[in-house]
Amino acid sequence: MDFLEVMYPVFLMCIPIILIMAIGIAFTALWLKLMDKNIRACPECGRKAAGTIIETEEEMLSNYVDHKRYNSVRVKKTKVTDHYKCDFCGYIWTRSFNRVEPISTKRLSRVKKDAE
Numbered sequence: 101m102d103f104l105e106v107m108y109p110v111f112l113m114c115i116p117i118i119l120i121m122a123i124g125i126a127f128t129a130l131w132l133k134l135m136d137k138n139i140r141a142c143p144e145c146g147r148k149a150a151g152t153i154i155e156t157e158e159e160m161l162s163n164y165v166d167h168k169r170y171n172s173v174r175v176k177k178t179k180v181t182d183h184y185k186c187d188f189c190g191y192i193w194t195r196s197f198n199r200v201e202p203i204s205t206k207r208l209s210r211v212k213k214d215a216e
């Protein structure tokens with residue numbers, strides 16, 4: 101039996117899996133695009149995907165070390181404010197969200213050890 105003959109049914113079985121994955125990725129991409137369009141919708145004229153970020157502000161909310169986790173992690177919380185400007189009517193609005201960034205303290209503890 102030829103190697104390709106053995107692989108053929110395996111390859112056939114892989115096709116639906118690859119197809120399902122491709123459809124999943126396509127749907128996720130579409131959904132993200134739709135979300136982005138809604139986020140950038142102008143509140144004044146109602147046009148979708150009209151906003152362009154003209155400025156981004158970052159404000160530090162907190163910066164602490166979380167010891168509850170197995171590896172203690174520094175958690176940085178920032179408030180991000182995006183300033184949008186409508187491409188059609190020029191209306192300016194802001195949208196803000198909180199960003200939580202866990203930063204590993206492994207490197208920090210190594211620095212501490214070196215200092216000792």
Ligand SMILES: [Zn+2]
Nearest residue numbers: 142145186189
């Ligand atoms: Zn507008």
